[in-house]
Structure formats: C-alpha cells, structure tokens
Amino acid sequence: MIPIRFGTDEEFQRVRQLFLDHGFTDEEVSKRYEEGRNPFLPYGKPNHLPAESDAQEALIGLFLKSASTTREHLLALFGSQGVTSLERLGLLQTSADGRLQGSVRIRPMFELYIISDHWLPAEHRDQGFADDVVFPPDTKNALTYLPFLPLFPCQRYLEVCGGSGAAALIAAKNFAQHAYSFDITERSTAFAQFSSRLNGISNFTARQGDLYEPAGDLTFDRIAAHPPFVPVLDHTWTFHAGGQDGEQITRRLIQELPSYLAPGGRFYCRCLGSDREEGPMEVRLRRWLGAHQAEFDIALAVIQTLDPAGYVSTSLLRSQSGTEELSRWKQFFDRARIYRFLACMIVIQRRAEPRTVFTARREHGPYSGPQELEWLIQWETLRAKGEARQMVLHSKLKAGPVELTMRHTPGDGDWEMQGQVLSVKHPYRSSWEVEPWAAYLLPKPAGKMTGLDVYRHFVEQGALSPETPIEAFADALAELVSGGFLVPDTHPHPTPKKHPWNTGE
Ligand SMILES: C[S@@+](CC[C@H](N)C(=O)[O-])C[C@H]1O[C@@H](n2cnc3c(N)ncnc32)[C@H](O)[C@@H]1O
Incomplete structure (x- = not known):
C-alpha cells in the first residue's frame, strides 16, 4: 500500500510552509535529533508522543520516530487546516489504537524534505x-x-x-x-x-x-x-x-x-x-x-x-x-x-x-574522504592527459606527511640496506618501496624549489646523470605526488578532517 497522495502544487506548498513555520527544518531537527543519540541510527520504535509536545516535537515524533498522538493534540497544534493539509497528501494514518501517526518518514536534510519508510533497528x-x-x-x-x-x-x-x-x-x-x-x-x-x-x-x-x-x-x-x-x-x-x-x-x-x-x-x-x-x-x-x-x-x-x-x-x-x-x-x-x-x-x-x-x-587513512577522492581523480587525470609533467616541473614542491623506513640485514661485516619504504596516512594510507634517490629527494625542495630546480640541482651535484630525460624525471615526481609523498603547490593536499566512516589511526 502506498500511503502518499499526489495533491496539487498548492497542497504541497501548504505542507512545506507548515513545516517551515514550525521549525521542522534541517538545522533545527539536526540539533535535537542528534542529541545524545547515534545520528546514524534512525529511530524507528513506535511510541506515544508526550501530550505536552510542541509543534516541532510533534512533527519530529510523527515523521522521524513513528510516534502517534491524538487527533485533538494535532488540531490544537496545527489547526484544522494544518491537519487537513497533511491528510490531503496522505501523510497521516490511523494507528492500531486509533491514534494518528506519520504514514512515512520525512527527513529534513540538505535543505530538502526527503521521504522514505519508517526505519527499524x-x-x-x-x-x-x-x-x-x-x-x-x-x-x-x-x-x-x-x-x-x-x-x-x-x-x-x-x-x-x-x-x-x-x-x-x-x-x-x-x-x-x-x-x-x-x-x-x-x-x-x-x-x-x-x-x-x-x-x-x-x-x-x-x-x-x-x-x-x-x-x-x-x-x-x-x-x-x-x-x-x-x-x-x-x-x-x-x-x-x-x-x-x-x-x-x-x-x-x-x-x-x-x-x-x-x-x-x-x-x-x-x-x-x-x-x-x-x-x-x-x-x-x-x-x-x-x-x-x-x-x-x-x-x-x-x-x-x-x-x-x-x-x-x-x-x-x-x-x-x-x-x-x-x-x-x-x-x-x-x-x-x-x-x-x-x-x-x-x-x-x-x-x-x-x-x-x-x-x-x-x-582510506584516518582522514580520507570526498576531498581526498577528488584530489586523487584530478591528479590521475592530469597524469593520464600528460599535463602533470609540466605541473611538477614548474610548481614549488615539498614533502608530504611522510615517514621513511629503511630495512637493513647483516651483510659482509656490516649492515646492508635492503630497501627503503615511504609511508603516509594522508590523503590515503600508502606504503611504497622506493629507490634510494626518491627517499633522498623528498626533503630537498622544502617548498622553495620547483621540479626543474631539483632536476638541475641533482645533475649539478652528480646525483643524477645529465643523460636522464627530464620527462622521465618529471614522471617519477608525478608518481610520488600520486602516492601522497610529494606535494606541488598547484595541487595541494586537502586539509585533513575527521569523518565518521574512518575508524582507527
Ligand atoms: C541501498 S538502497 C539505496 C537507496 C538510495 N540510493 C540511498 O542511498 O538512500 C538500494 C535501492 O536499490 C533499489 N534496487 C534494487 N534492485 C534494483 C534494480 N535491479 N534496479 C533498480 N533499483 C534496484 C532498491 O529498491 C533500493 O531502493
């Protein structure tokens, strides 16, 4: 059974206005609704609306908590015109014990009213x-x-x-x-x-x-x-x-x-x-x-x-x-x-x-979310289009929130390095085994050198062969950016934010 009825534009407008007049809005509901309760668990247990509930509490009760109340109570709060407006759209129904309740769940969110069925734990x-x-x-x-x-x-x-x-x-x-x-x-x-x-x-x-x-x-x-x-x-x-x-x-x-x-x-x-x-x-x-x-x-x-x-x-x-x-x-x-x-x-x-x-x-790391996803898509698209190369060469670079771990094992009378691993938790959690030059490079630009400056500096210092094609060097820098290890000022990391979907560090 579909309880709602498609009324005229005026009837919809009247109900919308009734909601606004009585503070059944995104902002007001969020304030009350989330108080002391897991905001992610919609409340679904049928109950009785307290007789002293005001209009806002009544709307929250009827449409978010599947609560019921008497017709007299609703008439006192919304007048006969208000109750009729709700009924015209099929938003009220009679409960098993003869009281009135919301026929659907109405969630004010994102400055919209979104209807669904009442939810159950x-x-x-x-x-x-x-x-x-x-x-x-x-x-x-x-x-x-x-x-x-x-x-x-x-x-x-x-x-x-x-x-x-x-x-x-x-x-x-x-x-x-x-x-x-x-x-x-x-x-x-x-x-x-x-x-x-x-x-x-x-x-x-x-x-x-x-x-x-x-x-x-x-x-x-x-x-x-x-x-x-x-x-x-x-x-x-x-x-x-x-x-x-x-x-x-x-x-x-x-x-x-x-x-x-x-x-x-x-x-x-x-x-x-x-x-x-x-x-x-x-x-x-x-x-x-x-x-x-x-x-x-x-x-x-x-x-x-x-x-x-x-x-x-x-x-x-x-x-x-x-x-x-x-x-x-x-x-x-x-x-x-x-x-x-x-x-x-x-x-x-x-x-x-x-x-x-x-x-x-x-x-995901502890702070990954929508901005991080957009950051990733944009950067990978620039790389796929071949535009990231010029960006890293002409942007000021700095290291991301990175840690370096070196792995050694005993060799011929001394420790021998077996590998170097870069790790970040933001924008995403990544651990990449890298060549020694990459680990050496990361702290160097410190927000003052562009990719081109680093290339020239490395060639001058003999850390890089002058034969190394600059495109290959730029591609390697762009890959370090993709992992979150290196940050160009033209494609900064999003500001880390806590999100409810990430658990743990
Ligand atoms: C998990 S709900 C998500 C609803 C909504 N997108 C949201 O996030 O609130 C999945 C929806 O997929 C619909 N659905 C299931 N199978 C489908 C199909 N084969 N074609 C279209 N919709 C389908 C269900 O009716 C249900 O509304």
Whole structure:
C-alpha cells in the first residue's frame, strides 16, 4: 500500500510552509535529533508522543520516530487546516489504537524534505519490513555515500537504485539541469517523485525499472548508485540483497555503464566489492567494462576491508540459523575464491578525448574522504592527459606527511640496506618501496624549489646523470605526488578532517 497522495502544487506548498513555520527544518531537527543519540541510527520504535509536545516535537515524533498522538493534540497544534493539509497528501494514518501517526518518514536534510519508510533497528526487521521498503537517506551507509558525490554542475544526472532519490534531489535542487532517479520498486519511485513535489522541484523525474532500463536512449554526465550490496544466501529485501557475493547488482551496473555514461562523465558507486583469486577488485572492475574498457578511468577508494569468514560468522550470529547455512556459505566461498571484502567507493570516469586511462586503488587513512577522492581523480587525470609533467616541473614542491623506513640485514661485516619504504596516512594510507634517490629527494625542495630546480640541482651535484630525460624525471615526481609523498603547490593536499566512516589511526 502506498500511503502518499499526489495533491496539487498548492497542497504541497501548504505542507512545506507548515513545516517551515514550525521549525521542522534541517538545522533545527539536526540539533535535537542528534542529541545524545547515534545520528546514524534512525529511530524507528513506535511510541506515544508526550501530550505536552510542541509543534516541532510533534512533527519530529510523527515523521522521524513513528510516534502517534491524538487527533485533538494535532488540531490544537496545527489547526484544522494544518491537519487537513497533511491528510490531503496522505501523510497521516490511523494507528492500531486509533491514534494518528506519520504514514512515512520525512527527513529534513540538505535543505530538502526527503521521504522514505519508517526505519527499524536491525533486530526488529524480520517482522517489520516489506520487501519494497523505501530506504532512508540518513542510515550509516547512505551517509557514507551522499557526501562523496560531487556538487559541481552537470546537465543530466542519474541516481540509479535511487530509493528515496536523495542524491538526485540534491542534484536537481543545487546543480543539475535535470536529475533522474530510477528504482525497481513502484514504492520508491512514487516516494522520490513525491519528495520532488514536496520540495517544489520541477527538474526531476523518477522512473520505475530495472537499473538503467527506464533511460531509453538517454545518456548522463553523472551517475550515482548505492545499490543493494549485502551478501545473502536467500533474498531478504530489495534494498538490501546483493546476491551471494554482494556484487550481483553492482556488476550489472558497471557492465551496462558504457551505454549510459556520456564522455567526460563520472559514475560513483558506494558498495561492497571483493578481491578474489581471479583478480583484485580494480582488475575485475575493468573486465566488467568489457570491450569499452580503454575509454574508462577507475578510482577505487577502499574504506574498510572485511574478512569473509568474519562476515559469515556475524551473519550466522544474526540469523541464528546454524550449521546448514554455514555449509552453504562454505560451498559458496570455495567456488568464488573471495579472500577479502571491501567496503568501497568506486569512481569510473569516461575520458572525453583520446588518451591513456588510469586505474588507481587507494586505502582510506584516518582522514580520507570526498576531498581526498577528488584530489586523487584530478591528479590521475592530469597524469593520464600528460599535463602533470609540466605541473611538477614548474610548481614549488615539498614533502608530504611522510615517514621513511629503511630495512637493513647483516651483510659482509656490516649492515646492508635492503630497501627503503615511504609511508603516509594522508590523503590515503600508502606504503611504497622506493629507490634510494626518491627517499633522498623528498626533503630537498622544502617548498622553495620547483621540479626543474631539483632536476638541475641533482645533475649539478652528480646525483643524477645529465643523460636522464627530464620527462622521465618529471614522471617519477608525478608518481610520488600520486602516492601522497610529494606535494606541488598547484595541487595541494586537502586539509585533513575527521569523518565518521574512518575508524582507527
Ligand atoms: C541501498 S538502497 C539505496 C537507496 C538510495 N540510493 C540511498 O542511498 O538512500 C538500494 C535501492 O536499490 C533499489 N534496487 C534494487 N534492485 C534494483 C534494480 N535491479 N534496479 C533498480 N533499483 C534496484 C532498491 O529498491 C533500493 O531502493
């Protein structure tokens, strides 16, 4: 049953105004909502609204906490016109005990009202969730997806597996000429379209269908996806089940991408991937792009790694279904040969002009986030276009937040150096074994010398043969920049910030 009703523009406007008049806004709700509670866990337990609740508390209770109250209470707070406005759009429903409650969840965020279904803590879901439940835009995973999506202007924006359509709504409101949200369920599609009306957004279209199927001949400059990616033995919910390996939907999204991503466009996907004996994730992603792979760059940011055995034991504990499941999981892992799960952000960029393409994989450090991802993509694109060379030669350089570790073993009467390893934690966590010259070079420019100065200085000092082509030297510097070890003033590191998705140092 879809409870919402598509009213007239005036009816939507009235409800929007009612929300604003009573402080049901992003800013006000965040203040109260997050007080003393994990902001990532939407509250879902049905309860009674205290009789003394004011209008703002009542709206928060009805639409975020699935609380119920009496009609008299709502009439006293919003008047009969207010209650009628909410009812006209189907936003109120009668609970089992004859009280009124919000029929949907409404989250004011990003200066929008985004509707979804009420959410339930994991332990109550078996009884409470229909297969097509609409995923809220503020779960922990959604909040590790939306902030990674860039906000620079584009023409056609698509959120595929759109659910509430949050990413597409943000795009339509802020920077896209037109934004689309596609979802396989009728319920999510209706909810997303309703949200666009509730926010008075007209450059937005929600369509129902399997992945890109509703696109027809359209192509898009940016595509965002947060598909169902949880590995499951049997189907759970449409928002959740990613097949046994969790990649069932992600794989199809990438295999079909070449028909829908416009040249110069980018695809962002928050999902669970895996490293397997057949190849690490980034190599498998490239294979999925098939005959078109030479047109696409790939950046893979690994937020967290998970051991498959650990995943299975947690899942078994949750389902308490014991040994039968265990043997099915074992059979599956023996077949798929997965040795690591990756909670990750994938970015796939279609080149706009003929050039070589890049594949970059990085592990999150304690401060990695959206700015670091953009930093990486921009630098790798400059390298792939051949523009990074001139940049490093003509920019002032300095060392990044790097540590050098030297490895020695006893040799013929003395220590013999076996290797030098550079390590950084920001922008990403990287440890690279490097040639001695690279380690020697790093502290030298100290923000005062350009790449060209360093080249000349090294040649003068005899540390570098004058035969060394300057292009090769510049490429080596550009690679050190890519690892985060060297920083040109024209491509500085983002300022390190704490993010909730990174744990540990
Ligand atoms: C994890 S939810 C994410 C929703 C939303 N993008 C967000 O981040 O809040 C995954 C969504 O994918 C949709 N979905 C699942 N299979 C799909 C398919 N084959 N084609 C299109 N959408 C699908 C589900 O209905 C659900 O809304």
